[in-house]
Amino acid sequence: MAGGVRKVAKKVAQKRKKITRKEVSATRRKKRTLLAADLKRFREMLLHKRREILRNVNEFKNEALKKSRLDASGDLSSMPIHMADLGTDNYEQEFALGLMDSERRLLREIDDALVRIEKKTYGTCEGTGKPIPKARLKAQPWARYCVEYARMLEQGLVTEQEE
Numbered sequence: 001m002a003g004g005v006r007k008v009a010k011k012v013a014q015k016r017k018k019i020t021r022k023e024v025s026a027t028r029r030k031k032r033t034l035l036a037a038d039l040k041r042f043r044e045m046l047l048h049k050r051r052e053i054l055r056n057v058n059e060f061k062n063e064a065l066k067k068s069r070l071d072a073s074g075d076l077s078s079m080p081i082h083m084a085d086l087g088t089d090n091y092e093q094e095f096a097l098g099l100m101d102s103e104r105r106l107l108r109e110i111d112d113a114l115v116r117i118e119k120k121t122y123g124t125c126e127g128t129g130k131p132i133p134k135a136r137l138k139a140q141p142w143a144r145y146c147v148e149y150a151r152m153l154e155q156g157l158v159t160e161q162e163e
């Protein structure tokens with residue numbers, strides 16, 4: 001009778017080992033969410049967005065910063081410039097500079113994401129080490145953090161790590 005119990009215990013142990021191996025391989029598959037084709041597609045998305053931003057920054061520079069007031073308004077008279085007009089021009093220039101600054105920050109984030117693709121760390125949350133879902137990467141391909149960690153950053157529960 002003792003031999004029968006041992007055989008049953010041995011079979012149960014073998015089934016547990018099989019389940020454990022399946023679970024391990026399933027976990028490994030979950031961690032490898034981004035395939036080479038995915039990385040190539042995200043790289044193309046990042047490069048496309050990078051080109052778009054560079055074009056926008058150059059347009060801001062040409063439109064707001066290089067034109068004089070007379071060029072911008074088409075005013076050909078030699079009448080003195082009113083102070084309100086100068087204030088408007090200054091506001092427009094400051095606004096354009098602010099837009100350019102935010103676009104340049106986004107460019108840095110895109111460049112960092114391209115580096116992460118090369119280093120094979122793209123798609124992994126820098127805060128938790130967990131995979132970033134594809135849906136998030138499609139919406140924001142330069143994302144460094146998963147949604148949960150990004151929320152914690154916004155709420156001030158954790159601090160951003162500088163490299």
